[in-house]
Amino acid sequence: MTAILEIQDVDKHFDISGSFLDQIKFADGKIGLQKTVVKAVNNVTLDIQPGETLSIVGESGCGKSTLARTVMGLYRPNKGKIIYRGDRIDQLSSAKMRPYRTKMQMVFQDPYASLNPRMTVKQTLEEPVRFHNPDLSRLEVRDKVADVMLQVGVDPVWASNYPHEFSGGQRQRISIARALVVDPEFIAADEPIAALDVSIQAQILNLLMDAQDQRGLTYLFISHDLSVVEHISNRVAVMYLGCVCELATSKELFGNPRHPYTQALLSAIPTLGGKKGGHIKLSGDVPTPINLPTGCVFNGRCPHANERCRQERPAQITLESGSIVACHGVEEDRI
Amino acid sequence: MEQLIEIKNLRVDFTLRSGTVRAVRDISLTINRGERLGIVGESGAGKSVLGFSIINLISKPGKITGGKIIFRGNDISKYSYEQMRKIRGNRIAMIFQDPMMTLNPVLTIGTQMKETILAHMKVSNKEAEKICLEKLRKVYIPSPEKRLSQYPHEFSGGMRQRIVIAISLLTNPNLIIADEPTTALDVTIQAEIMDLLLELCETENMGLILITHDLAVVSEVTQRIAVLYAGKVVELGSSKQIITNPQHPYTQGLIKALPQMAEGAKRLNQIPGMMPSLRDMPDGCPFAPRCAALLERCKHEIPTLKELESGTQVACFMREGVE
Ligand SMILES: Nc1ncnc2c1ncn2[C@@H]1O[C@H](COP(=O)(O)OP(=O)(O)OP(=O)(O)O)[C@@H](O)[C@H]1O
Ligand SMILES: Nc1ncnc2c1ncn2[C@@H]1O[C@H](COP(=O)(O)OP(=O)(O)OP(=O)(O)O)[C@@H](O)[C@H]1O
Ligand SMILES: [Mg+2]
Ligand SMILES: [Mg+2]
Numbered sequence: 001m002t003a004i005l006e007i008q009d010v011d012k013h014f015d016i017s018g019s020f021l022d023q024i025k026f027a028d029g030k031i032g033l034q035k036t037v038v039k040a041v042n043n044v045t046l047d048i049q050p051g052e053t054l055s056i057v058g059e060s061g062c063g064k065s066t067l068a069r070t071v072m073g074l075y076r077p078n079k080g081k082i083i084y085r086g087d088r089i090d091q092l093s094s095a096k097m098r099p100y101r102t103k104m105q106m107v108f109q110d111p112y113a114s115l116n117p118r119m120t121v122k123q124t125l126e127e128p129v130r131f132h133n134p135d136l137s138r139l140e141v142r143d144k145v146a147d148v149m150l151q152v153g154v155d156p157v158w159a160s161n162y163p164h165e166f167s168g169g170q171r172q173r174i175s176i177a178r179a180l181v182v183d184p185e186f187i188a189a190d191e192p193i194a195a196l197d198v199s200i201q202a203q204i205l206n207l208l209m210d211a212q213d214q215r216g217l218t219y220l221f222i223s224h225d226l227s228v229v230e231h232i233s234n235r236v237a238v239m240y241l242g243c244v245c246e247l248a249t250s251k252e253l254f255g256n257p258r259h260p261y262t263q264a265l266l267s268a269i270p271t272l273g274g275k276k277g278g279h280i281k282l283s284g285d286v287p288t289p290i291n292l293p294t295g296c297v298f299n300g301r302c303p304h305a306n307e308r309c310r311q312e313r314p315a316q317i318t319l320e321s322g323s324i325v326a327c328h329g330v331e332e333d334r335i
Numbered sequence: 336m337e338q339l340i341e342i343k344n345l346r347v348d349f350t351l352r353s354g355t356v357r358a359v360r361d362i363s364l365t366i367n368r369g370e371r372l373g374i375v376g377e378s379g380a381g382k383s384v385l386g387f388s389i390i391n392l393i394s395k396p397g398k399i400t401g402g403k404i405i406f407r408g409n410d411i412s413k414y415s416y417e418q419m420r421k422i423r424g425n426r427i428a429m430i431f432q433d434p435m436m437t438l439n440p441v442l443t444i445g446t447q448m449k450e451t452i453l454a455h456m457k458v459s460n461k462e463a464e465k466i467c468l469e470k471l472r473k474v475y476i477p478s479p480e481k482r483l484s485q486y487p488h489e490f491s492g493g494m495r496q497r498i499v500i501a502i503s504l505l506t507n508p509n510l511i512i513a514d515e516p517t518t519a520l521d522v523t524i525q526a527e528i529m530d531l532l533l534e535l536c537e538t539e540n541m542g543l544i545l546i547t548h549d550l551a552v553v554s555e556v557t558q559r560i561a562v563l564y565a566g567k568v569v570e571l572g573s574s575k576q577i578i579t580n581p582q583h584p585y586t587q588g589l590i591k592a593l594p595q596m597a598e599g600a601k602r603l604n605q606i607p608g609m610m611p612s613l614r615d616m617p618d619g620c621p622f623a624p625r626c627a628a629l630l631e632r633c634k635h636e637i638p639t640l641k642e643l644e645s646g647t648q649v650a651c652f653m654r655e656g657v658e
Contacts, residue, residue: 059521202606206603270552272554272593276529279530
């Protein structure tokens, strides 16, 4: 099978040094310039197969949204390539990027911020259709929008309402409708359910899964709710400080997590009617992506770290199960 | 068991130009000393308003329009601002979702903690510092002596929330009200904070009201759960009963909607429809428009809480015939 999307050895760093004056630092008796760089995404390699749901999990600030935005062409990577169906897309001008913009859509975390408050639902949905299909007649545009509204359960009588007149769940449906209306192949959904409560969550997840079945969609899905991730993903990538530390099928990852960070993460999932305690406690502070630790990025909090882990960055190895893990301990068979 | 706080027929209204929002509609609850109660329910159901009203943090256009809050024998719902200030932060502490609602960004942690102590206790500066260090150790902040001189932004989100807990512990409160204390945090940090709250409740014999929409979290931490829907308690019982044997169709729907309850099916079980607006409630049961087990009388009459044999209280006409 050929991948629909390949992420090859991608780095995304943000320079937050500020102005020239902000960069001046006095150290060791000398005045020098110091740049401050946030290393949000580091050496990430992933492929996404057509029709699958690949999820990204990891703690707040580990680079999930940055990776999704880089894939979508909203950020240019500092290193590496993004390849969509065989074509390299990370260096394209916005005109050249346009055909990919219909095929690739993004649903943002915050449905309040991502809809234009001055546009009615109808305008919000019709605009991208017209933009990407200039030769459709007005009637065709209208039918297309009505179709999608029906599919996502947005009542067409709402068409002339503004975003603030809807609840969070309804707004999230409208954002999803806006992504679907241009017939994409690939959707990056960044925490599409984070702001919603359980009963609305189920509605939105069903909607996403139905759309996938009907249209053969491929999803890059970001969520911090691990039971949701387990339910809807084919494969899961675990990120820590901008690096992928484990990549496995959902079944393998949740059944047989190998990386110590994955193990700690999964042990912390609260269970319905479960007992408190018993999760793996991570010592040490969460390091910042400004000063990446040498060696393994997880070494400061890892209960199994040794000298090698503090010195040498682990390479990704493929295990017999097919899981990919970046950990010296797993490689040496001591974890 | 000794009763810590009793909420009796509490009502809170928000008077807006577009109408009156009845956010808390006749809620009664009691909490015993050292007991942990969870409050769950849909967004907008009135969970936060209920929590705020206990410590009288409701401000205009909101108002407590009825009922009593009996704390250690006194009705604190009628207290003046000054009287309330003594209770708040002294006997009852509140933890918010955003730790920066409690922390002052321009003061060091040490200054803020000492201020709180000196406002409530007659101790010397040295003694105050000793208390600060002791409480910071309790919430597992490493090398607290160094941390006292740091500002909130120098801590991670999880540590900030732990500092807020430390501050709330300064005056040895009898009750902590925690409103979504870990919603903004990761699962690993969430687990740590919940462990900590649980441990502190047990060692200090503190009561806890934990407000969240995460059923798994409350089921791990609390002994009893109250399910709120449209400003009313629709079910109240032991956490075990609520999770394993939910009685109200709404509670059943909430639990069935969790991914782990899909029983191998791909599609999740969703509750159809939405919670009605608190501005114009339907005449009968507020859940009636979404309920699969609807009876004729549900459309006209509002069910009240009735106790079942299991000890669970439920407000549903379907359950009334059963007994
Ligand atoms: N535009 C930007 N400029 C500077 N730094 C940024 C920018 N966007 C993100 N960062 C930083 O990059 C890191 C990764 O952020 P990102 O938003 O990708 O995290 P995340 O995994 O999506 O977290 P969350 O779960 O909280 O959404 C963070 O340290 C963040 O502060
Ligand atoms: N200051 C206010 N002015 C007007 N209405 C308000 C105000 N505060 C709360 N409300 C209303 O009271 C109702 C209950 O709100 P509350 O914040 O208690 O909900 P909640 O259950 O805590 O929801 P969430 O899970 O989203 O935090 C809502 O309908 C809300 O619109
Ligand atoms: Mg993000
Ligand atoms: Mg709330």
